[in-house]
Amino acid sequence: MRSIKVISFIILVVLGLSTISCKDELEDVSCVDETKRIAYDLEVQTILDDMDEQIVMGEDVDVGMWTYYSPVCGCDNKTYPNDHFANLEGIFNFTKGDCENE
Numbered sequence: 001m002r003s004i005k006v007i008s009f010i011i012l013v014v015l016g017l018s019t020i021s022c023k024d025e026l027e028d029v030s031c032v033d034e035t036k037r038i039a040y041d042l043e044v045q046t047i048l049d050d051m052d053e054q055i056v057m058g059e060d061v062d063v064g065m066w067t068y069y070s071p072v073c074g075c076d077n078k079t080y081p082n083d084h085f086a087n088l089e090g091i092f093n094f095t096k097g098d099c100e101n102e
Contacts, residue, residue: 031075037090044088073099 054061070082074091079098086094 031093032090033092034090036092037088040087040090044084070096071098072096077101 051061051063068082071079072083072086072094073079073096074086074089075093076091077099078091080086080089080091080094083094086092
């Protein structure tokens with residue numbers, strides 16, 4: 001009976017340690033605002049639809065907001081090329097610049 005308890009304890013310790021070692025690999029989604037992400041996604045889709053219409057009509061299209069590089073560090077500790085890309089992922093809380101701990 002004692003050996004079963006010891007084996008069970010060892011298994012729990014090993015499982016606990018494996019969870020700790022994977023902690024850095026887990027994505028922190030606690031700062032993702034899914035409601036704002038959906039609203040922003042709809043706004044972007046409207047912009048893209050307007051751009052498609054401009055292309056069909058032969059008009060010039062401004063794609064500047066998607067092409068500039070101005071990195072931001074999201075609250076999920078990931079670096080995004082610019083604030084628009086962070087917003088598309090639901091990240092609205094970020095600081096300017098690359099994340100240091102990536």
